[in-house]
Amino acid sequence: MDEVLAAVADPTRRAILGRLAAGGEARVTDVAKPFTISLNSVSKHIRMLERARLVTRRVAGREHFLSLNPEPLDAAVAWASELKELWAWRLGELEKVLG
Amino acid sequence: MDEVLAAVADPTRRAILGRLAAGGEARVTDVAKPFTISLNSVSKHIRMLERARLVTRRVAGREHFLSLNPEPLDAAVAWASELKELWAWRLGELEKVLG
DNA sequence: CATATATTCACCTCTAAAGGTGAATGTTTA
DNA sequence: TAAACATTCACCTTTAGAGGTGAATATATG
Numbered sequence: 001m002d003e004v005l006a007a008v009a010d011p012t013r014r015a016i017l018g019r020l021a022a023g024g025e026a027r028v029t030d031v032a033k034p035f036t037i038s039l040n041s042v043s044k045h046i047r048m049l050e051r052a053r054l055v056t057r058r059v060a061g062r063e064h065f066l067s068l069n070p071e072p073l074d075a076a077v078a079w080a081s082e083l084k085e086l087w088a089w090r091l092g093e094l095e096k097v098l099g
Numbered sequence: 100m101d102e103v104l105a106a107v108a109d110p111t112r113r114a115i116l117g118r119l120a121a122g123g124e125a126r127v128t129d130v131a132k133p134f135t136i137s138l139n140s141v142s143k144h145i146r147m148l149e150r151a152r153l154v155t156r157r158v159a160g161r162e163h164f165l166s167l168n169p170e171p172l173d174a175a176v177a178w179a180s181e182l183k184e185l186w187a188w189r190l191g192e193l194e195k196v197l198g
Numbered sequence: 199c200a201t202a203t204a205t206t207c208a209c210c211t212c213t214a215a216a217g218g219t220g221a222a223t224g225t226t227t228a
Numbered sequence: 229t230a231a232a233c234a235t236t237c238a239c240c241t242t243t244a245g246a247g248g249t250g251a252a253t254a255t256a257t258g
Binding site for chain 2: 005008010011018024073077079087
């Protein structure tokens, strides 16, 4: 989960995920197009997203097609939800005690 | 949102948040007790959580009491949910086209 | 084959986090 | 006031991400 959260902590990487979510499969070059940073930097971001299993790659000839895999986000969202539930439950218990 | 996600990307910091969610207000020393790392390291983690507004501090005499503030997590969870919805919707559209 | 395009690899700089140690500050209590 | 405790501040080392440039590799197309 650590790698997933660190991966989505960066706005460039969230933008890449948003692009893949909205438009589906896309080449590395196309994914990089909206950004002013170099292609190499985008490639590094993509590698981090792959390491977190948020992005998968399909190679066809000289083109590398990227796809979104949102599944690893589930564990992170579940953690946050459980934390909030735990916190809310404790507040409720506290109110009971305080009358 | 970046700082919040980076903050929760670390397991030590998630453990601190879990402790505060389950047990409510706690002193820095008590929060640090379960960890083998030094008090200074824990203090640094807490400072990052404060910067992300996930933790608030109340000073009483020589004791600093920490509380959880889960609210900044909402934006992060909302982003993830929207991403998944967008992705699922696109899959649906794709199925329509493919028959 | 030669050229253009796509992607990666190798290397560099800068910045910041993680962890540590030791001293300084502030607060309580005997 | 002196001693004990809690917290922070200042500084150091190691590691890693963000960004860049330029070269190497692989593929497609004239």
